[in-house]
Amino acid sequence: MKSVSSPVRLCMSVKQLSKKFGKFQAVSNLNVDFYNNEVCCLLGHNGAGKTTVTSILVGMLEPTSGSVSISGLDNQENIEEVRKEIGFCPQYDILYPELSIKEHLELVAKMRHMDVEATEESVENILQLIGLSNERLTLAKNLSGGMQRRLSIGISMIGDPKVLILDEPTSGI
Template identity: 40%
Template structure:
């Protein structure tokens, strides 16, 4: 579904590459986790794959579409759930979803039915006509997710989709993502919640300094790493325990 070949990104004025000669294959219907410390290059990689950021070099394709030759068509096959809320706080949940649905070319009764169905599934139907600014963090995360799946994308990019939410919201979000995956959506997911990633992802790649340091089925990586009992211990063994604070 996704083929990445020697992809690199160096920001203007930066001393180092954010992503450097990264190659990776993601298969259809996978739940693929991109894991790494702060500044490892995860968000930069997702931004390039979703055509929000131009690569410095290298190439990639999604569903057989080359990012340079078929950029507009490629965008129609993907959905993006950013780390920050991409919502209009002064509009209601329904108004936000109707607006974002129209950007995908959706309209009429089919769009309305789609919105209502998703609101019910994610427990938000009773709040459809409340303004987003009145919502809790977990409710905003769920609305953020709905905006990205109204057009039924083949690939869904999720950047920290459960950060800062309560246990109940996290459970609903992950369950809905599993259902989408079961219906054929390939999911690319980043998170610092390694226990969550270990049980949610079919495969993961741990990235550090813009490069893949290891990849595979989470349980296999735990077995292969001497002395490791879980994915968090694999992560620390591969990336070190030094603090990764940066401004």
């Protein structure tokens, strides 16, 4: 019997990526490729440039030089299309205190232009996945730090993005 494996497909490519802040070189000539269904980790000491790299990958920060392409699209030239492909959980939780867990997930689904049926299914799946189904109506301001972090991770997964970028995902959990 012959084994048939699915082809390995390039998902994100980083070429000669550099970032300077004034005279400080935060990132220098980073080259790396990421493939579909691959889990990767960016490790480094404090101040090594990890958050700078993630900010460039998601299009929040422009590189000084180099390029990032996601699904074959340059993230600077095609930022709106690229953002549809990315789920991002920043280093610090960004939540609206007066919104419930469910309302946060629904808001992001609306921002991603998901239809009602897809939104309901995605929200339910994510609530189960992050273990917050029973707290779905709890306001963000009443959540523990660990629950807020789980919500932030859940928010990044709305819309089943092709690329999921998590900055310090286990902080506070």
